[in-house]
Amino acid sequence: MTETATREEVHDLAKATLDGLLQFVDSEVLPLEEKFRDVLADERKLFRDDGRLVDEVAEARLSVRKKSAAAGFYAMFAPEEIGGGGLPALANVLILEALYRKYGPGRLFIGWSNAFLGSPVVASFIDGPSRMFMGVTDAVRNDVLPGLLAGEKTVCFGLTEPNAGSDVWGLQTKAVRDGDEWVINGTKQWITNAPYADHAAIFAVTNPELAAEHKGGISCFLVDAVSPGYSADTVLPIMGHVASDCGMITLDDVRVSSDRLLGELDQGFQIGMLGISEGRLMIAGGCVGMSEWALDRSLEYV
Template sequence: MTETATREEIHSLAKATLDGLFQFIDTEVVPLEEKFRDVLGDERKLFRDDGLLIDEVAEARLSVRKMSSQAGFYAMFAPEEIGGGGLPALANVLILEALYRKYGPGRLLIGWSNAFLGSPLVASFIDGPSHMFMSITDEVRNDVLPGLLAGEKTVCFGLTEPNAGSDVWGLQTKAVRDGDEWVINGTKQWITNAPYADHAAIFAVTNPELAAQHKGGISAFLVDASSPGYSSETVLPIMGHVSSDCGMITLDDVRVSNDRLMGEEDQGFMIGMMGISEGRLMIAGGCLGMSEWALDRSLEYVKERKTFGKTLSEHQAIQFMLAESAMEIFTTKQATLRTAELVDDIPTTGRIPVKEISIAKAVSVESCERVLDRAIQIHGGLGLSTEMAFQEGFRIARTLRIPDGTSEIQRRTIARQLLRGDVVF
């Protein structure tokens, strides 16, 4: 699909997918949200004392994943080689943009909400089948993939540690070979979906000398959460929330067989970057849609609300805020769609658009924060009300300046590429 489809065909494919997806959401997911409206809107009822979602909502999210899988949406962004839909990157961002433009933030059963709970509708590298599973052994393919593709099981992406975030080469988790097995010891922190995941992609140092030289030496293992020595009991509340889906993982002499290696031994860094790059583009598409959603709502409101005998739309200060948001949305959209096109072109060009992926992530997240901030300002007190989702969108956008590479790390990557001679725009 990716190699042969024209841009027009990809746009048509995204539109056709969206028609089905919107219908699926409106008939299957929105009624579930209505059923749990009281609980979903009140975090004191939504989370248990230990920070986990109450059982009814966890089950509702599981049922959305399974229904989405049966309807062919859940793994649509995962490669065909592992049983996914194989949609091109351009289709992915178009779909996420439209999804978030229509439904907005704060939708626990549809997408990002409550400090970045991943979407049960569509799998990504932080919770389900993704490009990271391209180089797996038959054991993982037969044993783990079916459950992930069906939405019955989930995975998490265990890279970050208490002393290694931006500086991935500082990983302290170690895996030591013992016959046909590896013994893993270490602690992971800020891992999305860790408290719920059935499996974890764990990144560990397997060759300290290579890792010290930044030449490899890190391997990725698919670890079962039920393994002796594995635990994920601490949930980490995030910015203005009672809880979140981020947690810690401790690995205490956890044994995995050699066939749980993802990709080549010592080459896990590349597997991790594959997931993170995919995540950066998905974040860009989602934030673009959230910005459009906020501007759409603002345009409706300014035509209705009157102050000093005029609608808000007649005040130039308000017009300027609308214009600023439109300018940022337009430039974000160009950056995001163009980057997705460059990703789809990799098989023919051989060029990985490292700089552009960082630009798309940074621009979309940072502009989304400003657009949501203006939407709050335009709506006055109503903008801050928890009944409106602007405050949740604002918090999501602010949060997203940290994961999948902070804004500073995106700039570091962009500058490094420029200084290496990548000055193509």
């Protein structure tokens, strides 16, 4: 859809998309919830000892992702230039609001659940194709994007570190050039989907002088989770739950080819903000929807 679409046109498009999306959830996803009702109700059955989802639930989430992708919903907010549906920001907010208003929180196969932020129905920058992939190299476009768009593979967003949260310029992960490769060392923390991701967008300092002046110097690399020296073994429990989809990533002399750069060298801060801005919109839409869901339930009760 063009950037010049009127507000009414976007509302109409969101409504038409939503009708199909809600039908998809009702027919393809709710039966899975029913099938796994016992497991979903008990975190001791839902998570393995290492904090990851038990295999049958992880596979069911994968099947939802693939079906949603095939039906045209999973990558609907990703830009058309990379093979997504190209729905504009306003549609993104309207659709997320309506999705969460209908289904509410705690739905592991639909969206934000007890301990999971990622949705297998709708991709976002924390797990799937997003605006962050605009202007990628041919290598990423050919090797990585098809799997992400099809819902077969996922990515995670590796920015936060033990000593760098709100203060992104305090990143300590470093990437040093060695011929056609970069060598990355550092630790990432609170990374959603890290325990499951096939690839990680890792933010690292490539020019310490620029980074110290807050003028750039951070780059974003797409690292494969199977790379030697890459480890995402630690799953973080969150308050009130035995696990979550957040994890830690350690990078110990991880080598990545220079054609796995996302965006321009030293301009990774902007790539990160592209992802976070999209995420803020989706979270805002979903939170409004969940508030409405809670209000609807309250009104029903009284």
